[in-house]
Amino acid sequence: MKTNAIVRYFNLRTLALALFYALTSIASYWAAYELRFDFNVPENHSLDRVHTIHWVVGLQLMLLMAAGQFDSILSYFRLPDALRLFGGLFANALILLSMWYVYKGHNVPPRAVILTYFLISFLAIASFRVIMRIQSSRGLEDWFAMESAENVLIIGAGEIGAGLCSDLMNKSRLGMRPVAFLDDDTNKVGRYVHGVLVANIVDEVAAVAKRYNASKVVIAFPSASVKRMRQVAELARDAGLAVDTVPALTDLVSGRAELSQLRPIELEDLLGRDTVDLNSDDIRSMLAGKRVLVTGAGGSIGSELVAQILSYAPSELLCVDQAEIAIFNLRQNVLKATASAHTRITTRVLDILNQPQLDKLFEEHRPEVIFHAAAHKHVNLMEDQPTEALQNNFLASKQLARIASAHAAERLILISSDKAINPTSVMGASKRLAELALGAQQNAPGNNTKFMAVRFGNVLGSSGSVIPIFRKQIATGGPITVTDPEVTRFFMTVEEAVGLVLQSATQGSGGEIFVLDMGESVKIVDVARQMIALSGLRENTDIDIEFIGLQPGEKLYEEVQHLSEELQATRHARVMRFVAPKDANFDIEKLNADLQAAIAGGHVREIKQAIQKHVPEYTPSL
Template identity: 40%
Template sequence: MKNRLRRLLRRGILVLADIVILYCCALFASYAVSANLQVVYANTLPIAGIIILQVAILMAFRLYNIRLVDSSLDLAIRGAGSLLLSGLIVLVLTLTGTKDFAFAFRLTSVYASFNVLLLLGYRIVYRVAFSYHVRGSSGNGYPKTLVYGAGEIGLQLARQFYKKKLPFNILGFLDDDPAKQHSIVGGVTVLGSIDSLSEVLRTTQAETLILAITNLSSDKMRTALDTAERFGIDTKIVPSLFEMEQGRKTVADIRSINFDDLLGRSPVTFDKTPIREMVYGRRVLVTGAGGSIGSEISRQLLSYEPSQLLLLDIDETDLHDLSLRLHQYQAEFSQDIMPIVCDVRNVPKVDRVFEKYKPEIVFHAAAYKHVPMMEYYPEEAIRTNIGGTYNVFSAAVRYNVARCILVSTDKAVNPTNVMGATKRVAEMVASMLSNDITKIVCVRFGNVLGSRGSMLPLFLEQMRAGVPITVTDKRIIRYFMTIPEAVSLVFLAGTLAAGGEVMVLDMGEQVNIYDFATRLVKYFGDGRSEVVITGLRPGEKLFEEKLSDKDKTLPTDNPKVFKAIVNGTLQPEEFAKFIQFVYTMEPSQLVRILRELVPEFSYQGPASLESGT
């Protein structure tokens, strides 16, 4: 209420100021045309009516919605439009009253000119005087700062700086575009490129470097960080494009470098309209909701406003914590968000869930995913990743679910481990059960940075403990994506598929794990940890095939999503018999059948598994 009154008072002051200025314009115009003020004095009431009409037109063009400090091109457009319209009306009224076109035209032209000069002029002068002021050399105590990136984001930072909304004293830009060298962008000079960073730092004595490029390559990221470290200056970065698109951050939310930034990969952007059309107003079930991927799926789903979100997981602690977070810690259960404790291997329970809640869309993320662990316990991976997927999708078909999306992995491509082979069979299960009513699609993506049990959390725990960071091979490379990006592309791929397909995501540039670990220790370590080589683990690949290889995929309408060319099918009757006995077979039998189902599976597990576990 207080803010509303303050806003109305500010607009009222502007209206009064404009009324006074418009009356002065009438006086100036009268004197300029006839060398006296009689025209104004003799027509006080008509002029008052004209001024009131002009103010009404300015209101209609929403000129008073623009704060003086934000005066910009929008002000010029709205102001010019409103003054042009009001000028034409004044011309018609003056012509009607005087019957003298020449006099009416001269008077109106001068009057309109003064309108533009004074009404828009004082707003611009205000902004120049109180916003784009020249700061003192001290920068109000803020650190002297260089900004790498003189594009749109850098320009926004410059504007925030001049508005006193940025706690940094910007000295200049750095940009790799030759056309911008030594030019002025937003009132700030481009002092050089990233290659001249050392020289610019010596000259300016800057204390902070802000990286204002959302798609900075890993090489340039490394150059910037290494140079900044050598000069002992702090390095900050703007939020990723993905964070800004999600509405969680703005350009001004500058933060320190974090672990994700070391990847130096370009963010993924896309149109969210198809996702909203798929999810809005529907009942959505997420299996494995308590996991890293499942919880992010659940969080993002809420932004698309499903009628009911069903969270299914076997881990009651993770499920409870997720439900609390999604309820903003105000409740544990609700009709809108319902946590369900359930094991996807429990056929009767899965069936009851579908019968009771009648989901219309299913995201199946429940799975065992840790490669080395599943080499020792293949029966658990087979029973959950294959049997659980069969149970969920069979129930979906029985209850006429409209669309199911299986979260798969790049390790299903020519698998060398049990986990990857089970996910490949899960894909074949999805293809086998998909039909015209229940469309089931699979989405493969690579390694997800920061997911539980993945590389980054392990490295961080090792650094905290002061023990060596373990990398299996100096040559090992992987494709990475952040959890929010991966989940958003899962949604998008699900909307593009017609049913029965395996969709794959463009994961960007590959990352050398050894180089990443080395940079992690260098920039975030405390001197106790070092990187050591331990040798490849059972089932681990040195290089992973790129999911979007044109020889193995077909393009779709979105350049970040492809359709995989896959081989292999399941025979429904024979597979149903296998599922009947999957919980009683010995591990060695299950591995043998897994190799038959996935001929390209190159098994590398411990020999002891062949004799049972």
């Protein structure tokens, strides 16, 4: 029944279009004769008009159908539609002119009539289509809405900016009126895009905003460098303008977002770095058709790993996390959106310290590639609970490595931390111990699994990181608490971090520790100030910044390598390698026994001293 209704609708629609084109063509043909003979058509030509109109109009209708005009939606009319319409009508004119030369004008309209017919038909149909587009996109309520629309400047007069301008003009319900463009290309200044002037270069945003009474800028060059994005945002904020940006270029290309789906510019846009160029072929070769396990799959890093791994079509993806709510959120927010028909996805609520359950998991699923992201990562919390840090970060990693080797997994990649470098915290030291455990398993007799670790710094927006904390403090009116005015940290987006983890995994032959290029460190107080500005507030007027001093286990600045480490370049510019030398004196079982004894005693000071015994570069807070 529904199919019949659709067919009936399209038949009626096609008939209506055919009738419109037929009437327009008849009127145009008739008018062409009148214009050719100054509205005094001779009798013989008047008879020719009557005798030829049926087949001339019929020919034009057939060519319009061939040009796809009968399938068009009248309210959508852009340059490609105009070109198709022009092509169909022009083809009709060429055929008629050819016939005139072949038949020497016998029973064929005069040449001037043919050309006039072509021009009138094109103008009539194109004008009607333009009117239909205007009518559909701007009803009366839209015209009134434009009176109260917000004046906006568009930064970037390229294809993205032009498309955004068109969208805002046609979707006036969005309440934004583009009044001017700004662009870094001086050759574009003074020109018009969709009737909107490219008023000046971007650095003159304050003057242009004042001239056009604009209250907002929209940054419409998603491929620009992060540095340039930051500069433009600062110029706009200094001018007292709100700052929005278009969706990411990848979302626009994939169709996940539209140009008009603007969002406020966020800290991630200003602290992140330029897009990473990954060797996707190597990653695909490592993951395609493989059975992949991700531990800590519900966390910030784990969930992004899951999303990116799925794009490389593994045969099976096993997602494990000890937190029930983390697995629930993963299934709702990630797996529903990225599930693939080529990949079998399994989720498990499981503590990897549970040896029998972990063994059973490996026996059932036989994972080939393992990404170990499960960890306790909060420095302050773990400083008072070293037992938890050791059990989850070291003992669980040691057990996972042993079981992976026993089941002949192809490779295991540990997600480590820059806090494992010359650690001053229990969390950092426990991560360093996990690296040592993987190194020991790599050198164990009979091992065929490739073990490697990847270190990187703070991930923007991850749970418990400084940025969500600052957002909450701003929302409650402050103050924002910063440990020290000189404290610095490295930041990267979760997408970049995970992409580089996958890239690192392709380069490992076993026993390596990879260090991601974190770029330049950022002062935490500068992060706080940027977040205040992005919220449209003023420091010391709306929100205060309070310095509370470094907490136990915290560093003033993070380091990129151990005192004794020498980093080597890899095939990727943002990934460096450290190959740990085989230490004949290192005894993983002695390390394990000492730490287990200290854990059994339960004294924080003794546990930290036991860690320091085996990680001499660790400087504990006692």
